[in-house]
Amino acid sequence: MKPNGNSTVPSDVPVQLLHGDVALSGRPVLREVDLTVERGEFVALMGANGSGKSTLVRTLVGLNPLSAGRLELFGRPLAGFHDWSRVGYVPQRSTATGGVPASVWEVVASGRLTHRKLLRPLRSADRAAIRAALEVVGMDAYAHRGVAQLSGGQHQRVLIARALAGRPELLLLDEPTAGVDLPNQHALAGALGRLKEAGATIVLVAHELGPLAPLVDRAVVMRDGRKAYDGPPLSDADVHAQGFDAGHVHCDDASTPEPNAAVPTPLKEL
Amino acid sequence: MTLLELFSVPFMQRALIAAFLVGIAAPAVGTYIVQRRLALMGDGIGHVAVTGVAIGLWTQTSPTWAAVIVAIAGAVVIEIVRERGHAEGDVALAMLFYGGLAGGVFVTGLAGTGASRLQEFLFGSILTISVDDLLVTMALAVVLIVICVGLSPQLFAVSQDADYAKVAGLPVRFYSILVAVLAALSVVIAMRTVGLLLVSALMVVPVAIVQQLTRSFRMTLLGAMGAGLAASVGGLVLAAALSRTGANVQPGPSIVLVALAGFFLVWPIGAWLRRRRALVAPFPETAPVEKPVDEAHPHHHGEKCGHVAVEHGDHVDYIHDGHRHAAHVGAEGEHYDEH
Numbered sequence: 001m002k003p004n005g006n007s008t009v010p011s012d013v014p015v016q017l018l019h020g021d022v023a024l025s026g027r028p029v030l031r032e033v034d035l036t037v038e039r040g041e042f043v044a045l046m047g048a049n050g051s052g053k054s055t056l057v058r059t060l061v062g063l064n065p066l067s068a069g070r071l072e073l074f075g076r077p078l079a080g081f082h083d084w085s086r087v088g089y090v091p092q093r094s095t096a097t098g099g100v101p102a103s104v105w106e107v108v109a110s111g112r113l114t115h116r117k118l119l120r121p122l123r124s125a126d127r128a129a130i131r132a133a134l135e136v137v138g139m140d141a142y143a144h145r146g147v148a149q150l151s152g153g154q155h156q157r158v159l160i161a162r163a164l165a166g167r168p169e170l171l172l173l174d175e176p177t178a179g180v181d182l183p184n185q186h187a188l189a190g191a192l193g194r195l196k197e198a199g200a201t202i203v204l205v206a207h208e209l210g211p212l213a214p215l216v217d218r219a220v221v222m223r224d225g226r227k228a229y230d231g232p233p234l235s236d237a238d239v240h241a242q243g244f245d246a247g248h249v250h251c252d253d254a255s256t257p258e259p260n261a262a263v264p265t266p267l268k269e270l
Numbered sequence: 271m272t273l274l275e276l277f278s279v280p281f282m283q284r285a286l287i288a289a290f291l292v293g294i295a296a297p298a299v300g301t302y303i304v305q306r307r308l309a310l311m312g313d314g315i316g317h318v319a320v321t322g323v324a325i326g327l328w329t330q331t332s333p334t335w336a337a338v339i340v341a342i343a344g345a346v347v348i349e350i351v352r353e354r355g356h357a358e359g360d361v362a363l364a365m366l367f368y369g370g371l372a373g374g375v376f377v378t379g380l381a382g383t384g385a386s387r388l389q390e391f392l393f394g395s396i397l398t399i400s401v402d403d404l405l406v407t408m409a410l411a412v413v414l415i416v417i418c419v420g421l422s423p424q425l426f427a428v429s430q431d432a433d434y435a436k437v438a439g440l441p442v443r444f445y446s447i448l449v450a451v452l453a454a455l456s457v458v459i460a461m462r463t464v465g466l467l468l469v470s471a472l473m474v475v476p477v478a479i480v481q482q483l484t485r486s487f488r489m490t491l492l493g494a495m496g497a498g499l500a501a502s503v504g505g506l507v508l509a510a511a512l513s514r515t516g517a518n519v520q521p522g523p524s525i526v527l528v529a530l531a532g533f534f535l536v537w538p539i540g541a542w543l544r545r546r547r548a549l550v551a552p553f554p555e556t557a558p559v560e561k562p563v564d565e566a567h568p569h570h571h572g573e574k575c576g577h578v579a580v581e582h583g584d585h586v587d588y589i590h591d592g593h594r595h596a597a598h599v600g601a602e603g604e605h606y607d608e609h
């Protein structure tokens with residue numbers, strides 16, 4: 001019997017979602033989403049508020065169960081995937097913190113947990129990775145501040161550093177640039193560019209790409225819980241045509257009156 | 271009997287050793303409880319454990335082990351209700367707590383044990399800690415301290431950001447239940463010293479004292495253990511000293527009052543630190559504040575439209591109705607987008 005190639009070897013495609021349906025609190029939020037992200041790709045996930053971008057990213061990291069469909073990470077079905085040190089996740093900004101003070105260093109250090117054994121102190125490699133991640137986001141001077149004292153943008157950068165500290169192969173970021181000022185967006189773009197060069201796969205939710213635009217290989221636009229576009233990067237105007245502007249009646253040029261009745265209800269603005 | 275002579279009495283020595291260990295262990299667990307914003311969980315477990323103690327007294331088995339079993343069961347139920355996050359969860363927990371307390375007092379009555387026996391467990395007692403009790407207390411306290419300190423990176427991550435911990439592959443559910451079980455055990459070992467009705471204070475107040483001063487989790491954890499130790503031993507000595515004068519002060523209330531006194535002593539320092547930190551706090555990087563302006567706006571955003579203009583990279587956004595608009599010049603003319 002001749003062993004026949006790759007049929008049993010994991011394909012190693014970082015993300016493969018097939019016909020994914022997700023319901024939250026009994027309400028269908030994602031419908032029939034197919035998404036394959038190849039190794040080394042930089043995918044921008046776009047779409048209006050409430051279109052399901054966060055839900056999709058949370059689903060890809062296993063935080064939302066699929067009600068139908070199939071998800072594989074690095075070629076393994078989610079249930080059989082345990083190699084979480086290969087995955088980094090930056091949640092959409094939450095200012096929620098625990099009820100006890102925590103320092104920036106401690107939050108970023110928790111990004112090393114996937115590399116640490118139980119009951120072992122931080123090794124010097126861990127410390128180096130934490131320090132490097134803090135430098136990338138420009139927060140090294142704040143390492144011993146409490147996270148509760150940070151501004152929203154600084155807190156966001158700490159969450160990015162936490163994900164970077166784990167040196168992931170697949171990095172999923174949910175609106176990492178929201179509330180982050182332009183110099184730090186450039187710093188983040190530089191860091192993601194280096195990660196990309198090192199072969200990392202990146203899925204990034206953004207409302208506006210800004211300095212990240214040159215890195216993007218592919219754009220996916222969500223609309224009303226479905227994938228509305230999947231292809232080469234779009235100019236801003238094109239993205240809007242795909243997703244954002246369908247519900248927009250703020251335009252003042254009377255030449256394109258958009259009747260309210262045509263507005264799909266789930267495109268709510270926040 | 272002078273105070274020194276009192277310390278040479280075996281029951282007082284046992285009480286001191288218990289207070290020492292409980293004073294360290296209860297706030298260690300309490301730090302995670304407070305981090306999870308479950309400050310009243312210890313209180314709830316304490317109420318439920320009353321039933322365990324009563325059953326132990328009634329069946330003439332060990333009140334300690336009966337309390338361990340009932341407290342762990344109660345803690346796990348509390349954690350499951352919390353995890354489900356049902357709206358009625360709050361009320362369900364309240365009923366569990368009252369049921370535990372009422373059940374305990376009721377069973378004590380059935381057994382004809384007498385309220386004073388139960389009272390030793392409700393508010394602590396210096397006199398009644400047996401050698402066996404002490405050994406159990408010592409063993410459990412050491413286990414609690416080792417777990418709370420040794421697993422602190424994992425327990426910290428799970429309590430700080432459960433979603434992130436899940437993506438890091440940590441067994442979040444296991445650790446959450448572990449914290450609940452640790453809380454149940456600390457309630458039981460503390461019941462002879464502070465008593466079931468006040469145990470939660472020894473878990474929470476030391477954390478509240480030190481977190482006024484600290485900026486890191488680790489310092490809070492270690493500081494709370496130190497503060498708890500001081501309050502526990504200090505309160506016990508105070509109760510013992512007062513009992514020399516003929517008063518009958520139980521250790522539980524005196525430990526809690528010493529801890530609260532510590533809180534109010536530290537409070538001015540904490541307030542001063544907070545003010546100082548507020549002065550160095552950075553300005554927020556975005557300030558989306560909007561002047562109230564007319565709703566629908568058939569106008570071009572511009573210098574005079576009344577919407578707040580914010581520079582945003584290569585373009586200017588106008589804050590409108592809580593979101594930002596950017597002007598785009600597209601094929602169809604100028605329009606504005608939210609983002």
Ligand SMILES: Nc1ncnc2c1ncn2[C@@H]1O[C@H](COP(=O)(O)OP(=O)(O)O)[C@@H](O)[C@H]1O
Nearest residue numbers: 024025027029048049050051052053054055056
């Ligand atoms: N926990 C939840 N329960 C029910 N509905 C939810 C929940 N979270 C999000 N939704 C709904 O799912 C839709 C998509 O949300 P989300 O993925 O956060 O959108 P986006 O990130 O694109 O702004 C929205 O309509 C939102 O109201």
Ligand SMILES: [Mg+2]
Nearest residue numbers: 053054055092
């Ligand atoms: Mg979102």
Ligand SMILES: [Zn+2]
Nearest residue numbers: 582586587596
């Ligand atoms: Zn803008």
Ligand SMILES: [Zn+2]
Nearest residue numbers: 567577590595
């Ligand atoms: Zn406007």
Ligand SMILES: [Zn+2]
Nearest residue numbers: 237240598607
């Ligand atoms: Zn547009």
